Amino acid sequence: MPDTKGESEEERLTRNWNELLQELRVTQTGIQILTAFLVTLPFTDRFADLDSLQRRTYLIVLCGCVITTGLVVAPVAFHRILFRQRRRPWLVDAANRCAQVGLLTLALTVSGVVFLVFDMVIDRTASAIALALTAVFFALLWLYVPLTKDRAARNG
Numbered sequence: 001m002p003d004t005k006g007e008s009e010e011e012r013l014t015r016n017w018n019e020l021l022q023e024l025r026v027t028q029t030g031i032q033i034l035t036a037f038l039v040t041l042p043f044t045d046r047f048a049d050l051d052s053l054q055r056r057t058y059l060i061v062l063c064g065c066v067i068t069t070g071l072v073v074a075p076v077a078f079h080r081i082l083f084r085q086r087r088r089p090w091l092v093d094a095a096n097r098c099a100q101v102g103l104l105t106l107a108l109t110v111s112g113v114v115f116l117v118f119d120m121v122i123d124r125t126a127s128a129i130a131l132a133l134t135a136v137f138f139a140l141l142w143l144y145v146p147l148t149k150d151r152a153a154r155n156g
Contacts, residue, residue: 013088020075020095027099028072031106034113035065050120057116064109071102107138 007015038061041047050058075095082091111134119127 010088013092016092017088017095020092020099024072024075024095024099024102027102027106028069031065031068031072031109034109035062035069038062038065038113046120053124054116054119057112057119061109061112061116064105064112068102068105068109071098071105074098103142107135107142111135111138 005012038058041058075091075098078091078094111131114134115127115131117127118130
């Protein structure tokens with residue numbers, strides 16, 4: 001049954017699937033660069049100077065990168081496994097959920113990286129402030145802005 005744009009359900013699902021894949025490509029590139037950077041850190045001379053909190057933070061953000069990578073690549077794996085099985089509605093829904101959780105883990109991971117860098121360059125107090133500001137920044141930009149715009153569009 002066509003919607004208000006004149007698309008069939010299948011056309012809408014195909015458009016949604018393609019849009020999700022494009023969004024995930026952007027996310028995937030960023031997380032791959034961050035992961036590559038983090039993987040090289042233990043092989044630097046300065047890594048030996050990290051204290052126990054910095055080492056734990058490093059491992060947490062590295063795991064965050066791996067989890068985020070898994071989430072943003074999962075829709076491709078789902079598609080490969082279910083190729084030509086007419087599972088597009090499930091694929092679009094699952095990809096959307098993976099993208100949402102992947103963006104959350106990306107925001108948390110990047111916030112953790114900011115904490116680690118500030119802790120190494122300045123001090124623990126500055127790193128805690130930077131962590132909080134980074135988390136608030138992502139919450140405002142990625143959550144608050146679209147939700148308030150959506151509310152305004154419905155009310156206006």
